[in-house]
Amino acid sequence: MDGIRLIDLPKFLDARGNLSFIEGERHVPFHIARTYWIYDVPGGEVRGGHAYRKNREFIVALSGSFDVTLDDGKQRRVYSLNRSYTGLYVPEGIWRQMDNFSTNSLALVLASTGFDRSDYIYDYDEFVKTVSR
C-alpha cells in the first residue's frame, strides 16, 4: 500500500466559519489537472470499482461521510472519510471502491490527469496481473 496516505489540509478556524484550501504540488503531491465531485449518491450505492494506470487522486469528504476501499493487489484497506480538512492520497495502480455514502455527502476528487477512459482498468483479475508484473 506504498504511497497511500491521509493528508491534513490547512484550516483556518474562525467564528464566521472555517476555511481550508488545497494547492497542487504543495498540499497534494501532483499537479491538479482535473477536479470532479460525487454527490446525491442514493443510499447503498457503490462508486468506483476500478483502478487507474496513470491517474493519481486526492479524495476529500467535503460534506458527510463515505468509505474508500483501496487494494494494491496484495492488501485491502478501508478508509472512512468524514472531515473536510483531511483527504486521502491514492497513487496510480490502486484498485478502489467508494461506498457507505451518508445522506447529502459530497466527495471532492482532485486528479493528476485529464479524463481518459483508456486509463481505467475495470477487470480485477487484469488489475492483479498488471500490478504483479
Ligand code: TYD
Ligand atoms: P466513473 O469513473 O465510472 O465513476 P465512478 O468511478 O465514481 O463510479 O464515471 C462516471 C461517468 O462520468 C463515466 O461515463 C465517465 C464520466 N466522467 C467524465 O466524463 N469525466 C470525469 O472526469 C469522470 C471522473 C467521469
